[in-house]
Amino acid sequence: MNIINPILEADLCRNQRQNLRIFGSLYSDFNIGSLINGLEGLRYRIQFGPDFRIGRVGVADPANSINGDGNNIAQYDIDIRRSWTFDNLIYYDKVINEHSLGLTLLQSASAYHTEGSNMRSFVNSAQELWFNLGSKSDIRSYGTFLTQTQLQSYMIRMNYGFADKYLLTASGRWDGASQLAPGHKWDFFPSLALGWRLDQEDFMNNHSWLDQLKLRFGVGTTGNSAISAYATKGSVSPNYYHFGEATLSGVVASDPSAAIPVVMANSSLGWEKTTQYNLGVDFSFLRGRIFGNIDMYKSFTKDLLMTKSLPALTGYLRTWANIGKTENQGIDITLNTLNIDTRDFKWNTTFTFSADRSKIVELADGKTEDISNGWFVGESIGSLYGYVYDGIWKTSEKEEAAKFGREPGMIKIKDLSGPDGIPDGVIDANFDRMILGKLRPDWNAGLLNTFNYKNWDLSVFIYGRFGFTMETGSETLSGRFASRKLDYWIEGTNEDAYYYAPGVGGENGDTYKEAMNFQDGSFIKMRNISLGYTFNSNQLNKIGFQNLKLYMQCMNPGLIYSKIDYLDPDVGGSTFNRSLVLGINVGF
Numbered sequence: 001m002n003i004i005n006p007i008l009e010a011d012l013c014r015n016q017r018q019n020l021r022i023f024g025s026l027y028s029d030f031n032i033g034s035l036i037n038g039l040e041g042l043r044y045r046i047q048f049g050p051d052f053r054i055g056r057v058g059v060a061d062p063a064n065s066i067n068g069d070g071n072n073i074a075q076y077d078i079d080i081r082r083s084w085t086f087d088n089l090i091y092y093d094k095v096i097n098e099h100s101l102g103l104t105l106l107q108s109a110s111a112y113h114t115e116g117s118n119m120r121s122f123v124n125s126a127q128e129l130w131f132n133l134g135s136k137s138d139i140r141s142y143g144t145f146l147t148q149t150q151l152q153s154y155m156i157r158m159n160y161g162f163a164d165k166y167l168l169t170a171s172g173r174w175d176g177a178s179q180l181a182p183g184h185k186w187d188f189f190p191s192l193a194l195g196w197r198l199d200q201e202d203f204m205n206n207h208s209w210l211d212q213l214k215l216r217f218g219v220g221t222t223g224n225s226a227i228s229a230y231a232t233k234g235s236v237s238p239n240y241y242h243f244g245e246a247t248l249s250g251v252v253a254s255d256p257s258a259a260i261p262v263v264m265a266n267s268s269l270g271w272e273k274t275t276q277y278n279l280g281v282d283f284s285f286l287r288g289r290i291f292g293n294i295d296m297y298k299s300f301t302k303d304l305l306m307t308k309s310l311p312a313l314t315g316y317l318r319t320w321a322n323i324g325k326t327e328n329q330g331i332d333i334t335l336n337t338l339n340i341d342t343r344d345f346k347w348n349t350t351f352t353f354s355a356d357r358s359k360i361v362e363l364a365d366g367k368t369e370d371i372s373n374g375w376f377v378g379e380s381i382g383s384l385y386g387y388v389y390d391g392i393w394k395t396s397e398k399e400e401a402a403k404f405g406r407e408p409g410m411i412k413i414k415d416l417s418g419p420d421g422i423p424d425g426v427i428d429a430n431f432d433r434m435i436l437g438k439l440r441p442d443w444n445a446g447l448l449n450t451f452n453y454k455n456w457d458l459s460v461f462i463y464g465r466f467g468f469t470m471e472t473g474s475e476t477l478s479g480r481f482a483s484r485k486l487d488y489w490i491e492g493t494n495e496d497a498y499y500y501a502p503g504v505g506g507e508n509g510d511t512y513k514e515a516m517n518f519q520d521g522s523f524i525k526m527r528n529i530s531l532g533y534t535f536n537s538n539q540l541n542k543i544g545f546q547n548l549k550l551y552m553q554c555m556n557p558g559l560i561y562s563k564i565d566y567l568d569p570d571v572g573g574s575t576f577n578r579s580l581v582l583g584i585n586v587g588f
Contacts, residue, residue, distance in 0.1 A: 012065040014129060016058045023051040041093040048086050055079040062126035073140075074123045076130040079116040086110070102159035114147040149229045150178040167195035177225035177271070181232040184270035191220025211284035211291070218280075224272040227305050231320050234265025253315030263307065264316035272322065274301040292335040300361075301326045308364050323364035326381060330356035346452040355443035382439035384469055387432060388414040389515040394495045409489045409501030411512045427512075436518045437469025455536060461528040462560070463570075470521035470569055476509030477502040484566045521569040523562040529554045547587035555579045 027047035033040040059075040061067035090105040122138040133139070157171035169192070176186040198204055198213040237255040241248050254261045276299035284291035303322035310316050333353040340347040358381050363370055368377045376383055390412040393401040398408050403425055406412070417431040418424025424431075444465040451458045475483060479502060488499040504510045532551035539548075556578045559568065567574040 006066065009066055012062050013067055014058070014060040014126075016129075017055070019053065019055045021051070021053040023049070025049050041091075043091040045089040045091070046087070047089075048084065050084045051082065053081045055081075058130040060123075060126040060129045068126070072123045072126045073120065074126065074128075074130040074133055075118070075120040076133060077116065077118040079114070081112075081114045083112045084110065098163040100159075100161040100164075104155070104157040104159075106153065106155040106157075108153040108155075109150070110152075111150045112148065115145065117144045118142065147229045148178075151225075152176045163200070165197050165200045167193075167197070169193040169195075171220075175223055175225075175271075179227055179229050179231060180225055180271065181267050181269040184268060187223055187271040187273070189221045189223050189273075191218065193218035193220075209285055211286075211288060212282060213284075214282040216278070216280040216282070218278045219276070221273055221275045224274070224305060227269075227320055231263065232266050232269045234316075234319075235262040237262055254317060261317050264310060264314065264319040266319050266321055268322075269305075269320055270303065270322055272301065272303050272305045274299050276300075289338040289341070290336070292333070294334075295332045296330075297332075298329040299327070301328070321364065324360065324375075325362040326358060326360055328356065328358040330354060344454050346450075348450045350446075350448040350450075352446045353443065354445075356440065357442075358440060376435065379435060380438040380440055383435050384437045384439065384471055384518055385433055385435055386518065387427070387512055387515040388416065388434060388436065389512075389518075390414045392489045392495070392497060392500050395491060408495075409491065410504055411500050411510045411515060413512050413515060437520075439468060439471075441465040441521075442467025455534050457530075457532045457534070459528070459530045460526070462524065463527045464522075464524040464561075465570070466522040468521050470519045470564065470572065471517045472564075472567065472572075473519050474509070474513045474517045475499065476507060476513065477504065478507040478509060479503070480507055520563045523564075523569045524560040525562075525568075525570050526557045526560055527555070527570075529557055545586060545588060547585065549585040551583050551585070553581040553583070555581070 025047070026049070027045060030044040032042040032044060036042075055078070057075070057077040057079075059073075061073045063070050063072050067073070086109050088107045090103075092101075092103040094101045119133055119142045120140045121133040122136050122140060123132060124135040128135065152175070154174040155171060157169065160168040171191050173189045174186060175189065178185065194217045196215045198215065199210055204210060204213070236251040236253060237258060239250050239252045239255060241250055254264070276297055278295060278297045280293060280295040282293045302325045304324045304326065305320065306323055307318045308321040308323055309318055331354065333351075335351045337349045337351075338346070339349055359379060360375055360377050360381060363375060363377060369375065371385055374383045374385055375381070376385075393406055393408045393410050393412050395408045401407055401410065401412070404413075404415075404427055413427050413432065415423040415425060415427060415432060416434060418426065418428070419431070444463070446461065446463045448459065448461045475486060477483070477486070477488060477499065486499045487494070487497045489495060489497040489501040491501070499516070500510045500513070505513070530551065530553045532549055535543075535545070535548040556568075556576060558578070559570075562569055568576045570576075
């Protein structure tokens, strides 16, 4: 009998990871205007940010360990990363009577470099760790890698103000990303913003309750080049051919059986662009007791960087392409209030609210839907599509269930339609599936209350998301694995149950168990509670400290409301961190 002891694995195996990181920020400012007459307001700034990291992983598993499985195995990996950002900035500020002008010029460059190697081998002894991988000349795997990307940018920005009431900001950026295709690496991104400070107008002088009121309007285009390096170049896949006793290596365009088949080259891949319009207002009333802002926005995104399916006869299954269009609109609100303000007690509240609606406007090649990715023209990004759960077949419905090839105790699926547009008594994937929800919430909100009483402070943060669907809930009911408590079907005893009868479909579960996946994920959660005590100057003088604070913080105390009782919809899983932190801040 071969009995393994997983607890002993920690004593037998070695897994050592070492990382060294060095980074910094260097800059210098030159006030040219103070040195040369006539150039007042002109400044130059140079800044450099390097980042270097080297990591090493060493693994040694002896033959008598679970990971070794009869062989002494060692592994040695090296990962070296270095990057830097270099900026040159020129500022010019000038005020003439009621006119103010500010110009900014930017030239920026950044580079990212990653290289490394990995090797895994059978060795004579795991006691030598990973320092003698050639001891048996039996290398199991080896490889080296190199990745380099660069980004360059040029920007000009102008700020203009008149009488501190009317504000204008205009800018233009030219960005170039190395990972995009030749001839499409560079693009231009303009923006314009207008501001009107109504509180500075003469007709607002008589409103003593008003501290600040500012209207804002902005429009601008931003770019996204977030694809991996060399993604536009394409590649080939290694393959092996057997001729008699000989095995020869070769290459193919793409191996469909691979876990991640390589993509076909795209010589015209460029930037993804988003143009957004924003209308906002900033306000403050009653000497700062009420203040906040409201922003409404609408954005249009085109040339999305996404993978596109290809006919297999091309030799590839997919390629990166600029495809599709989306729209997005919403509102963001932040409201701060000072509810109570006395000598010993203060109570502040911060309320945040955001609502968002997105939809797909266009897909590649004129398609109206891409079911495999959950994309449908006119619907939200991240829509969930499937069969409609309609309960469990009861014993009294045995004859009706048989018409669908089902039996009592199995999941009932709604017969939505058929080839003629009406229910046909057949469950068919082409006619009986529909959009059942979306991953993006309709709105979310947060409420932070902070209380201060003498030296004590208490803060409580509550957060909620509403109007979204979670794809979870399916169970196999095979009895082979531990399961949460379920309300399952029992003939003649519990036929109104939510889950089907145990054993249906064997270890794979009911054929339509995925129809039970879609759950309302709306929730309200207590995210943080913090309590602290700050010692005052008289107390500190007695103990010789400059400052001293004791605090206690509880992260993720728990859910206040949720329709799902077997997981935390905030993190999307059944496991999450709940922590209690006790701390002290001391200054000498």
